[in-house]
Amino acid sequence: MSAVLTVEHLSRSFGAIKAVDDVSFSLEQGELLALIGPNGAGKSTCFNMLMGQLKPTGGVVKLNGEKITGLLPRQIWRKGVGRTFQITATYSSMTVVENVQMSLISHHRRIYSMLPYAHKLYRTRALELLDTVGMADxxxxxxxxxxxxxxxxxxxxxxxxxxxxxxxxxEPTAGMAPRERIALMQLTADIVRDQGVSCLFTEHDMDVVFAHAHRIMVLNRGQLIADGSVEEIRNNPQVQEVYLGGGMLFHAAEEKADA
Structure with missing residues (x-):
């Protein structure tokens, strides 16, 4: 497998505070990688630098070997990076299919020629995508x-x-009921497997992380303190102590998985 995303010595400071401190990792094609850590660990700051919302203080981000550090979010999006947010960002005044059609219109660079026929453009493809996520009905x-x-x-x-x-x-499952969380992450895992998409996600629900992640990274106070398999992270004493205060939630998640 080849690295789709490569992060080298990524850092971001706010005055004297190091929100992200010398973080390096790679993400392979078709890999589902979880980034976890306590509140304030630097997860969202890291995401914002990867997508161009924040400029790094130092370090390099590469997509398929091409440096994307310093590019604008729309430029990074054009190179093949998609993102979902903690708080959903959809057009509430539009229908479900129209929201997907708008994304397809932008993808095909037809924003300036879409009116008055936008409702007819790419509807079939939009319905296919909605079927993929169980929303066609x-x-x-x-x-x-x-x-x-x-x-x-x-x-x-x-x-x-x-x-x-x-x-x-x-935080793809933030605000969702437990059953909805499991369903959404299973859907994501299926897409990663079937389409070969690489996915990096942050998450607080350990059941979701342990059930679906191929690999887990742990941030604490801006530093990457662990990177490994589910079992390696679950049994890592430093992760248990720093992230979960002795690992009680890790053990609870393990008991649920074995039930």
């Missing part, structure tokens, strides 16, 4: 009336409309 509903879990699935379809090589998912 709600295509013509307005987003304003959707349940939160359905909005999260729609946001994933919108991200996939760009045919990303790399998918960044910041």
């Amino acid at each position: 709600q295509a013509d509903r307005h987003c304003a009336v959707l349940a939160y879990g359905d909005l999260k699935r729609l946001e994933l379809a919108v991200a996939l409309a760009h045919e990303p090589k790399l998918l960044l998912m910041d």
